[in-house]
Amino acid sequence: MKITQVKTVVVNARMRNWVFVKVETDQDGLWGWGEASLEWKTRSVAGAVEDLAPMILGEDPARIEHLYQKMYRQSFFRPGVIGMSAISGIEQALWDILGKITGMPVYRLLGGAVRDRVRMYTHLGGGEMKAVYESQHSGDASAMVDLALEVTARGYTAVKVLLTPPTESLNGAALYRHAESRMEALRRALGADIDIMVDCHGRHFPANALEFCRVLAPYRPFFVEEPVPPENVDAMAEVKRSSPVPIATGERLVTRFEFRTLFEKQACHIIQPDLCHCGGLWEAKKIAAAAETYYVGVAPHNPLGPVANAAALHFALSTPNFLIQEDMLTDVPWRWDVVRHSLTSKDGYWLPSDVPGLGVEVDEDAARLHPFEQEVIQSLAARAADGAVLDW
Template sequence: MKVTSCETHIVATPPPHVGGMYWIFVSLKTACGIQGVGEVYAASFHPTVMEKAIEDVFERYLKGHDPHHVERFFRECYSSGFTQRPDLTMMGVVSGLEMACWDIIGKAAGKPVYELIGGKVNHKLRSYTYLYPENAKGEYDYDNVELAVECALQNKERGFTALKFDPAGPYTAYSGHQLSQNDLEKSATFCEKIREAVGTSCDLLFGTHGQMTPAAAIRLAKRLEPFDPLWFEEPVPPGQAEAMAQVAGATSIPVATGERLTTKFEFHDVLKNRAAAILQMNLGRVGGILEGKKVAALAEAYYCQIAPHLYNGPVGAAASIQLATATPNFLIQESIGTWDGFHAEVLQEKIDWQDGYIIPSDKPGLGVELNMETVRACSPYTEPTLHLSMDARPYDYKRQSSTHWKKTGL
């Protein structure tokens, strides 16, 4: 069996762009006619640049090769250009192409991928969602605690047993920073009011995006501990596990991290420094399904769990589901709502979500197929904005201290 062709599809997501501004799908085809799909989660460059990078990696390391040989593919890409070290963009490309190889492997074997990487452990996968509170105009309002509470209750009624929110203020290109008293109070109030509303029916997942210095994160954690969140996510910028370990050692809240990390090597650094109890690899960035499985195995040896990150399209989600299904130290999977809306429209058949759980597909490969009519209708992506962007201004303590947020009437 040999891979003969690769197509890249840049899909522009419709407003409000839940899951990012665009998704990068890749489609591989073998000489015997089997097609496999994957998704690249790489946000450093515009998708037009990524499209060229995908083409280069495919032509150089995958075209004409057997898709079963994922170890060879990973190592040659990992060492590309005399690097032999984690490269975020390269590993994003590798991840998408590698999961497409697994889709082909599963289809050729007539088995879901999870049956080929250890077999089914979890028959259903506990899931969580971000809170997307809407105001009267139908706009998302993340600063209104009343709306956040309403949204939390709605998601509890839908069946979710874990809810994530990030009220700690902007994440900037100049983070980490100390939080204003206003942002500290706002964060604690969100936890307090949502905990009062949902009681013990739901875990609270306190999301941040590397906004803080270790000292600032410890200050905030002390305020959040009375509400017993399941995790404190990425409290300091990625890249220095020792700094995150300072936070982990100073709070009773489990630290979670990993959406911006790639390969087993970066995750091993987190584990050996006891910097986190929960690893959040994104299967479209970490290096693919097999690399994600290796990260999960490392975590298992440290008695840590995985909670795969997902802020992209449903093909990356399908890969995460395959990994989670075959992983004994799986904790919870990020969902984007209940996989309705555009996440459903871009697939021929939506991801199966029931009463708070994702139900793994028993179809061969990744278990999903693209709806090419929708893909073509939403291509190309013509905006200059990247998938995600950080505030270009430094954190302004005075501005954050004067920011008004609704906290009364509860």
């Protein structure tokens, strides 16, 4: 069996373009799907898939590790997040093919189920829902609290929020008061037992980040995520060492080599690899295994499309130190119309399916109804009062 074509199908989903990757073979009707979506880098990722294709055309699609090695090591220049997203999408599609060949769901090929169901949470909005975004950043907290109640009424037992606007290198009392009032409103509305994750989008510098963790601690956040930007692991480790709450990070890191530094410096309690960026399912399993040796849990990042959901399910089912999975509920109402799938959920959990492969097929006709469009680049709004650029 040989790989005959590698192509992308791009679907505009308002805030993001989903980049689905299709790997075709010389066997009639046998192909695989993966996802390589990367915010505001759609054309680059689609181009990277095109650049990688000649390295694997004519090869046996079942030699997944071998093909990963070719794409990663024989690129000579190590792929960054754009190249690794492209590799991730291709790699997931290879697992889908292998599952279809063997008649097994991918989680069984990854070691088999270590749990019966997969706990999910949803992000209440980093920009997808204007009212919620504004509610998290200014004015009253009611839109954010209302959405949190709506989500938990559907059976979810955990939500994630942003509590501060983009911040400067040092911020005064107003920042903490702002964050605390929103956290207090959420905790009061949701009760003591719903887990509340607080995402910082890497907005703070260490002094603010640490004080922010202390201010939130009485409200028992499940974890505080990316309290400082991702480039400097020592800064993350400094915050983690003194933080009274668990620290999570890693959505912007790729490959086991970047995660290795986090572990060696003991810079977090929880890692958040994104299976569509870090190198794919097998690379994520290697990263998770390394995390296990440091007693670090895994809460994969995923605000992406429906193929990413399917890949995440198989990883979660087969990974012992998996903790909780991000699920996307707030992007476009036709989200599930562009795929045929076997995903089912109940009471805030995804359930396993025995459909061979990843259990998701892109409907290319339906996908064509939502062609590529330039997304609104939300991050451009992140400015200080004096106009200086800030992290979004």
